Amino acid sequence: MYKSCFQSLFKICILFAISNTANSESALRVACEDSDEGSKIYINGKYKGDCSSALFLPAGNIKLRVVMPVDSEYEKVYENEFYLGDNTAKKVEVSLSAPQLSIAAIKERKRKKNLLEKETASAALVAAKKGDYKAMKSVSQFYEQGTGLAQNSQKAEFWRKKSIVTEQRTAALETLKQAKAGNATAMRSMSQFYAEGKGVKQNTKKAKAWEDKADAIRAEAALQSAKAGNISSMREISRYYSTGTGVNQDTSESKSWNNKAELAVKEKNDRQQQRRKSIKSKAELAKIDFFENTKGAFNWAGEIMRKDPHDDPGGVSSVFLTGPYISTFAAVSDITITGPFNITKVSNLKKDISYRPSNFDKPNSMIAKAYRQKNQY
């Protein structure tokens, strides 16, 4: 009897338990902001409707995901995990994230990248096989890193070495063109290439020949520059003559250019000295800032002869040939003259001033003829 009772009670409990489990349901309210209305609600990976919605769900662990697509790749997402109790009601306020790459988009991108790397590597391999040293370098790297190509260190090393040799040969060919066109720097490079066997077969004779050509060109340039007055070029060509670099060795020429350089340096120093003196004189006159501040004095914008400095048009030129002012100035200003020009020669100079413009530009004019005639006497 007890046995039948126990069995019956057990059955009842089981049924009760089954009936309880089957019927327990809880309410979940998922609320979105107005702007996010219409977002898709996923519960434990299953689509349950659009936001905002009230859902009746069995109690248990809940993985809530609310998604608002932005475009084909981006979406805004809300994710939350919680336990939903039996016969309870829960409200979740959804706040979507900033737009982010969707999982599908991430996968698509990765697929495309792999494809691109393969295509690039493939193209580089084709170019490398055709002799492009830059492509060879790339292929070497692709093999080393396994990018687009299956990782292979041996192949990587092969292409690295091949790229270096090819690059040197290409550079040698390009430099040779420039050297043949007369570029001295290229000539020196060719000389070096031949000496070291870089890109060309090692050849000391050719290395020497290109070096000599470069020296000759450099020497010629230095000579022209020296003739134009460049002091460092004078010294340079002097050295060249001394050592026979680019020119036939000639010690007297070397000495001559060295002397010229020394003279030029002296002259330059003299000029600097003159300049310093000029600046000093200017400083002495600093109190009279002639061109800017001299009160009411000059109106330099106009023709000086035609404008009296003190609102007296015509005054200056009208008395011009009737007055002996210059002797006065010569007496006074003589004090300040320090340059190579002697004031006593001013008068003679001024006679030349009258002739010089015509002599410069109108050699057939009577003024110019008179100048020549005067100088003959």
Next chain:
Amino acid sequence: MNKIISLCLTLYLSFFLNGCTSPYKRVSYFISDLEKQEIIALIENQSEDLKHTILKEVDSSFYGDKKQIKHSAKELLFSFLMTTTKNKLLADEKFESVHNVVGNRNLKVREAFALTFSKYLTDKAYHCKQPLYFQYYKNRYGSNGTDTPCQNKIPFNVLSKDNVEEVTWLDPMRVKSIHLLFAGNGESIASRFGHISIRLIICPKNNFSKEACDSNLYEHLVLGYRAHINEFKISTLKGLMGDYRSYLFANNFMDVYQEYAIGEFREIYSLPLKLNKYEREKTVRTMSEIHWGYTGDYKYLTKNCSNLMQNALKHTWKQFSLDPKMNELYWRPDNFFEEMKSSALTKFEKLSDLVKAEQEGYYFSSTKPIYEKALNLVRDAMHSPSFSNLDEYLIIDPAKRHSTVLDDDSFYATIKDNKYLLEAQLLLEELSIIRFENRMMAEMAFYFDNNDIDSIKTHMRNQLKDDEFKVFSKCILAPVVALTKPLKKKSGIPVMTDIDLVKSKRYSCKSAENKVHLKRVRLEMHNLDPDNWAPIEAAMYYWVKSLENVGHYIALQKNQLDVKRLN
């Protein structure tokens, strides 16, 4: 009584000589027989008619029996000519006309007539001294029988910016041609319508070929009427009212060229006058007479360079006076020049082709385009020029200009070897000298105008030691004062002995001692009026700097020549 009369006569003469007005009253004087005989002897060669008139006048004016000679016959003649009432012995319209051209404005017509007539009657060389007056008297009274040869060298007192004055003695035979010189229109009120003068084409002493004469520009002289400005600023009002004196100035042609073609960028036209050898000599002598004797008023509109020159030519050149076109007085120089160009009096065809005219010395163009060309050349050769035109170039401090050249290695190296570029650079600096020279003169004029000479002298006397004051007087004051003093005028063409042959020993302003004194003088000039002295100092400084720049480039030129010679 005789003594009293003599005293009266002496006083009368002295009044005249001092410029006082004479009463022209008819008076009688004692005259000795000897004095009368002296007068008769003097007029012996005159025409019978004139002798008769004069002696009759002498007889009616003088009486006495004293044998002692108190006055020269010339003085007595002058006296009775001043008091005579006989029309035949008085000035007429023609005389006034001549006197207006050649005379001194300080003399009234009657005085001038008495003075010149008495000279005509008594001076055997009068035809050499005052040929224009002589011609008048000869035409009116017939020849006085004098035919002594004249000196073969005619003096002109030539002024320039560098010399106070220098007498040039000119043999008229060396004058190959005479041109009417016209400087194109300037911008000032005094030069708006151009300027007229005449140019003497003077041959070298030993070469009379046309080419040698034409190109002997150094000795060519320009004679032109100008106002003598006796102040330091020109006054337009005084110019209009005739308060300036005018003279026929003589200048070197090259000074005139520099003033107009370089200083003011004006054109100069030189139009040959159709004068024969006799007319040329006559013109030279007459112009010298006017040059030494004439003093008149200068008025911009009625007595200016144009109409004064026309009057002078009328009395000098017969064909000119007969030309109906020249009856009108052209107060505008440009109008006068245009009329002359279209008349038969000139070789107008010489100016029909200006390129050729410039080659032959009949036209001198403005030098502005040449300086602009030089400027462009220099600017293009410089690494970073700070100027684009002449005005901009000339306002740069000359010392800074030089520093820029020294710093520009490439330009300096080029200019050392490139003769043409160096010449261009030299040209520009020389123009700068001219401009600063003019500026110095203008500023000095303003200084002396602002501080009258007496107050400057007083200040200097108080502040300077005797030696310093002497330097100031000789080296500064004297040349400046010379500007305001009327020129020394002579009655007619002077002879050698009239002009001081031995010039007083020139005072050296440049001796080491005086240079030290001049520093002190400079300081005091500054202390007296710092504001107006400062621009003078500045102008002098920049003038000197320009000179130094030129000196530097001339040294480079010499270096180029040396290198060329060595090669």
